[in-house]
Amino acid sequence: MAYNPLTEDTETIDEEFSWISSNVNIISPLVLHQADINVSSGEIENYQLASVSYVQGEPPTPPNIMSTPSRLMRVGVAAGSVPQQVSDESGSSADLGFIAGPQLVSFNLKNANQARYVFPADASTSSSRQYRLTSMDADASTPVKDFGADLSVQRPLFATQGAGAGSAYGWLVVDQTENDCLAFVSSADLTSATCIPNADGAGGNVPLEQDGDSPSSYISGSYPLDSGVVLALPADTSNPLRVTTTLWFYERDSSGGPGTLHLLKNADGESLKTTGLTLFGPDEAGRVVSKGGDTLYLAASDGGIGGLFGTGSPTDPSDIEFHSFLFKINTTAGNIGWQQIYHEGGKLLDGEAAVLGDFLVDAGTHLIWEINERLIAISLDGQSEVLLDGRSSSGSSLVHGAFNTPAGAISQGGWFFYNREANQSDYAVAIKVDGSKRLELKDCTWIGASTSGKAQYTGGSFSSLEPSEVFMACNNRKIAAIDANDPLAGRVILGSLGEPAESIAMGRTAPGPNRLIRVVYNDERYEVLYANTREKDSLKHLMASPASEDSVGSLAGQTAPVNGF
Known part of the structure; x- marks a missing residue:
């Protein structure tokens, strides 16, 4: 599903999404990000969402009653984006590593859709590993590439400077033909490894x-x-x-x-x-x-x-x-x-x-x-x-x-946000890193943060996304936002739930101001909310009623934002 905050419309992106793979497959669903990289200052800017990769399911064939993962897909986040199949393999002949075996994604901050999905082939065994690779910008006519036989792929290696900064230039592998030595494979030639x-x-x-x-x-x-x-x-x-x-x-x-x-x-x-x-x-x-x-x-x-x-x-x-x-x-x-x-x-x-x-x-x-x-x-x-x-x-x-701490980073204004518990009460606390100022709110917890899009860039990856707004839930009902650089200026009330929740959570730190929130009520009921984190009373229910196990069965718990929104 997708919600467009400009038109306030909700639409179905894909009815063939494989819920089985969402629990066990690394790329289902997976948000791909990109950013501008300044290799001289060690910073990234304009960190943003680009697309979502996920797995489609093959309709069940009797006597099977469940669909099975089949095709790797990608859809852009812009309004009107249409899902596209990645690679030319599908159906019963698919060899995309779904469910079984270790999988890797090499992200590309320069061009998010050129991230690469690496997975073990169906024929891979513990004594003879066989890994495959497909780029997330491939289409249904693009063949999957193969690593050399007996190479167990471990980690991508990222360029830090030049035109390729933020993308993988090679891979660390274990070469089973050379006494399990740690070896290097260049992205230009996946078949040749050097200890x-x-x-x-x-x-x-x-x-x-x-x-x-x-x-x-x-x-x-x-x-x-x-x-x-x-x-x-x-x-x-x-x-x-x-x-x-x-x-x-x-x-x-x-x-x-x-x-x-x-x-x-x-x-x-x-x-x-x-x-x-x-x-x-x-x-x-x-x-x-x-x-x-x-x-x-x-x-x-x-x-x-x-x-x-x-x-x-x-x-x-x-x-x-x-x-x-x-x-x-x-x-x-x-x-x-x-x-x-x-x-x-x-x-x-x-x-x-x-x-x-x-x-x-x-x-x-x-x-x-x-x-x-x-x-x-x-x-x-x-x-x-x-x-x-x-x-x-x-x-x-x-x-x-x-x-x-849900934010895990210091704001540009020098504030650190954490939750603590004492005397059976929760407290959302913000403190200046020198200890000079403190904000503490009883019966509240920080539930997530949005980012300004800036972070430190290290080794082709990044860490500690700078928070711009931090969000709290109070009394398991009221949701609010504060300025990460000036929390003492007060909070913006985004809205309140009709009843207390069992838990209220956001995903990892992501660009704002449009964010999704997951709410779990008692009796195993789930829903997704939308909020413009910079506008009061912007909280909106995206579902007519929460999904419950009574109404839709055990899949009710699959109701959640894609992590990264």
Whole structure:
């Protein structure tokens, strides 16, 4: 479905959308974005929506009663856009990786519709991987391209300068014909791979740990920088609940060669390892900040609840420990390595445990994070800190901490937005990063943000979209917006619901002012609302009534905005 705020009309875009794939397929539905890139200042501007990719379903063939994913589609966001099929394969002969197997999308900020979808072929097996590629600007007459046989595709590599900035110039793969070495494949020739030499010692290839033929164990995480990518490579995956991970830096070759791998070491020659959680994995995704395109700050936790599982882990509660760290990773020529600039932690029952929150946010000369239910601005050397909020919650902070943030970025006016809970009440809080001013609203929570379209550009990707408006829900009923650069100026009431909701949420930070909101009521009822975030009383119900399981069955829960609107 699509809503046009200019005409206030709602129309059906495609009745053959495959709802099955929306739960399991990376590109269904997927918003593609583009922006203007300034490679000299390290910023992007005019971040905007371009199109949506999704999967159509094949009508069910008896005795099957459900449709199956069939065709890859793309539709522009401009009014009147018509869905177009991507690639020339469809129907029962389709080999587009739907549902099964790991999938990747290499985004293109320069031209969003030239993003590339990479997926395993039907014939791919754990012992012989076979990956395929199609560009999102292809049409029904464009053949799918094939990577070389036995190449397990892991990550796209992005150009940071020149005409290709923001697009993938190559791929990191695992070459199964060369003892599972980490290898480079150029976008110009998908069939030829070159093992990436190890800069340490005598060189040679870097074989990757693989346990149980699981391709996800090759690279557990990555973070792009201007001159390469920091990689988390599992060193021991024999126990999936307690993976040992080491950090490497892949340094790209500006002349187009395969580049070089550097095992990150400190001044004592020690590599950076963690057990329990995998660095850059789902639990660490919000705990990384890049500065200047060549320096990475990483907040990490180790031990804790993960230590209760696996061989050799403590089973006595008195032996359980929680530790938190802040690492600085340098990737400049002649200074590639890491250092630990902060550590706190110890045994839980001795009161020495250090529980890390879910975010690390760039605040200029400081980083904002949570540790032990204390919101802190910590200096870039880790040696000094300013307490921003030290009030304890009334709930358990054992795992996720007491604070959360839907925006994840500092506004241009120097404000940081977070939610906290105390005495069984929610509070939406905004604080200046120097602690000089604070706004706090009881029984309210921040639910999302719109962006000015500006962000820091790093390694072909971007982070910390600058917020322009931040949105709140109060008493699970009233929805309002504030200026992210001047929250003390007051809020704009967008509208109120007819009854209290169980939850009110927006998707990830996206361009404004036209945004969609998801509401879940009790009794499993769902609806989508529209709001012009800069106009009061603009909240509009897009459905005659909420979708309920009583009226439409189990698919009622599929009622939601496409994430990115």
